[in-house]
Structures are given as C-alpha cells and as structure tokens.
Amino acid sequence: MNNPGEISSIIKSQIENYKSRVEMTETGKVILVGDGIARVYGLANCMANELLEFEDGSFGMAQNLEEETVSVAVLSNKNNIREGSSVKRTGKVLSVPVGEKLLGRVINALGEPIDGKGPVQYSATRPIETEAPGIIERKSVSVPLQTGIKAIDSMIPIGRGQRELIIGDRQTGKTEIAIDTIINQKNSDVICIYVAIGQKSTSVAQLANELNKNGAMGYTIIVSASASESAPLQYIAPYSGCAMAEYFREQGKDVLIIYDDLSKHAVAYRALSLLIRRPPGREAYPGDVFYLHSRLLERAACVAEEYGGGSITALPIIETQSGDVSAYIPTNVISITDGQIFLETELFHSGIMPAINPGISVSRVGGSAQLKAMKKVSGELKLLYSQYRELQSFAQFGSDLDADTKARLALGERIVEVLKQGRNAPVRVGCQVAIVYAAIKGYLDSVPVSKVHEYEKNLFLKLENEKGEWLKRIEAGYYDEADEEELKAVLSEMQV
Helix, strand or coil: CCCHHHHHHHHHHHHHCCCCCCCCCCEEEEEEEECCEEEEECCCCCCCCEEEEECCCCEEEEEEECCCEEEEEECCCCCCCCCCCEEEEEEEECEEEECHHHCCCEECCCCCECCCCCCCCCCEEEECCCCCCCCCCECCCCCECCCCCHHHHHHCCCECCCECEEEECCCCCHHHHHHHHHHHCCCCCEEEEEEEECCCHHHHHHHHHHHHHCCCHHHEEEEEECCCCCHHHHHHHHHHHHHHHHHHHCCCCEEEEEEECHHHHHHHHHHHHHHCCCCECHHHCECCHHHHHHHHHCCCCEECHHHCCCEEEEEEEEECCCCCCCCHHHHHHHHHCCEEEEECHHHHHCCCCCCECCCCCEECCHHHHCCHHHHHHCCCHHHHHHHHHHHHHHHCCCCCCCHHHHHHHHHHHHHHHHHCCCCCCCCCHHHHHHHHHHHHCCCCCCCCHHHHHHHHHHHHHHHHHHCHHHHHHHHCCCCCHHHHHHHHHHHHHCCC
C-alpha cells in the first residue's frame, strides 16, 4: 500500500505541472434534418466543404453557406441526428486515408473498410478535393496503357495520363472493358482504382471476386458508394478515389482509375443540390454539373519527370439512353475527355463482343503512345472495318456483287472475327500485332470464318512457345524489316 507522503508528493507535482488549456470550438444547432441534409444555425465562420461533426459522432460536409444557416450534406447512414442536435466545426476539409495498405481492399467513400477484413492501417490522409496539375507540370502522353482488348489497343489506343470515356447503353459490356483492363495490368507497374457509384452491393462483391480470381486484387483498390447509400456519399466517392490515386502518382507511379459510372454520380449530385435548394437548370441538373466532372477529370494527367513523374489515366463510364450521345451529361463528359469508346447495343446483340463501334469511337492522344509495331500494322484497320460496315448494309439489298466487293466483305468478316474477344481474356500486345497483321495482309483469306478463332489460338501458342524473344522485342517498342520478315515466316508456316 502507498504511504501518505508518496501520495501527497504526486499530488504536489501534478499541481505544479498543471497547465490550463481553454479550447474554443464554434458550435451550432440543427434546425432541420431530412433526406441526408441538415440545416444548421450558428456556424458563422464555417468554410465551404468543411468537415463538421454532429453530436452522435457522424460527420457532414458544409455545402451552402447562407446568411443565417449552413446546409450540410450528412456523410453517414446513421439516423441519430435530430432537431436541436449540436454540431461543431473541425476546421478541416474532408480527407480520406491514402497509402499502400489500401491495396487489395474494398472501402467506402470515406475510406473505411467494408470487406470484413479488419481496419486499414494508414499513415496519411489527403483532402478529396485538390487542384489539378498545371500546364507547366504536365507532359504529353507517350507511354501506352495496354488494355489487352484487341479492338481498343489497335484502333482506339489509350496512353498513360489520358482520359478516355467508355460510353454506351445499359448491358453493353462497359464494366467488362474496365475489368479486362485492370486484369491486363497484372505484369505491369500500374496501380488500379475502381470507383463504383450507385451500384448494387452484390455487383461490387461479384467484381471483387472476379478480380481476386484473376490475381488482380493485389494491385487494386475498390471504392464503393452503393445505391443504398446517401446521395452525399455517392457524390464524394470519385473524389475520394482520385485522392488515393494522387498519392501514388506523387510517388512517380502510374495509376489507372475507373469511374463507374458518372451518370449516376451526376444524378446523386442533382438530388443533393435540389435538396439544398440550389436552382435547377437543364434536365433539373444544377448549373455547375459540368464543373463537377471537369474538376475531377482534369486531375488525370501525365506529370513531367522534374515534377515527380507518374500519371493518372482515367476511364470514366457514362450510360446512354437508346444510344443518345447528344444528351446533356454524355455531351458534357465527351467534351472533357480525350476521346470515347462507344459500345453499341445492336453489335452486342449480334454477338460482336466487345461491341465497339469504331466509326464514332476515337482516341485523340493514344496514337502518339502506341507501340511502333501496332501503329504500323493497324494503320489501315479502322478504315477497312468501317468500309466493311458500310458495304455490309448495301450487300443485304444487292444479290450480284462484283469480285472486289466480295473480297472486301470477306476481309471485313475476318477482321470482325479477329476483334471478337471473350470476357477476362486479355491478349498480350505482341500477339495482337501478329493476328492484326495476319488479317490485314491476307493470311486469313483461306481460313474459313468459323475457324479464325482456332487459327488465332494456335498462332498465339506458337508465338509464346517459339518466338518469346520476338514478342519481348515488339513489346519493348522495336519493329523493323527483320521483325516483319520473322512474323511473315511464322504466318506462312501456320496450318489452316
């Protein structure tokens, strides 16, 4: 038992070392709450986008700063906020955890884990809204980002640091393109972030399983704001994902970020804006909906070496209604991005997958990032494909076709067959070069259309087993006459 003298000396030392601290916090009161929005009175010095803490421990983000009140978007699905609840300022803007420990995890828009694997150990946080790199910090896109999808890598190439829109109706395979691209980064140094906005939780779980099965989850972060979550959480999700991507980019790494999809993001923002009484504009969207997406997508960039290098490649997804690319949100995002991959319902239903329409699909910067071999080989591909699509529509009505038209149609059929690809089956770029060359240069003319896939499979096996060095050389960016001769020799050996 401690003696009284010892206890009194402890008390004396505590009195001597006592420092009084007065903490001043500005607090307000909730005067109205509902639909994920709280109206708060008494926060005169509150900042825009400031993080506010409610007495039940949940957080909110200050949106409208009015004369007497502040409209707060509640970032929680708890229902414990009542009229009269106290709210205090934190003096900070909304930030999310960042770092390597997030890789392989499924998290919500606030960076909290939702995959049941325990808490995330992180060493730093980062504000969800930051300024995009300026013009001086950027450099032109010059390194390809291989998707493993033949139709894209050959005709609509994507470079690291580009923003390429994936657009199409529901159920046309938009998410599949994104998943295949993530899987294809397996042996590259690209980190992937997939942001799911307004999707079913079961779809996100399915996607995580698919990535796991293909060994892609180890370099991927999934940020999910599901359909059951509030509009404010769906609104902040892509910005949270982008903040995580910027952490890696600042370390000189290359990041691929997918926003699936920005149509639902705009709808969530419209709901949030109408609830806080912002004036509606076209199609009831608020006037700043263009700025909403432009400030997000401008953060994707290829940064110059002297500013740390690294890049963020963004693949936003937009859903159209009946293929209408001239609707409000699609046209906005088309004008912000560096090209679009358009998926057509008709092609999808006729069994052409991926259902890419090369006629209105375009990549404005990817060509300068394409590998030398692919650029040389696929130069004519888009033109031949488009000619075939046009001739095909006329050929339905004409019975007697001349030999030239028949030859073009036969070539087109084989090109379509070559560009078909199954799910989760990305093809390495060296093999893509070989099969595209074979199609364009007539090596498939004697192969029946039904046997093209078999031919392709055998060709890829032959290349992998016998021409490993040639493949490495092509993928390293080399391609000269000797390489072409070697390819011709392989193709002439192929048996139909």
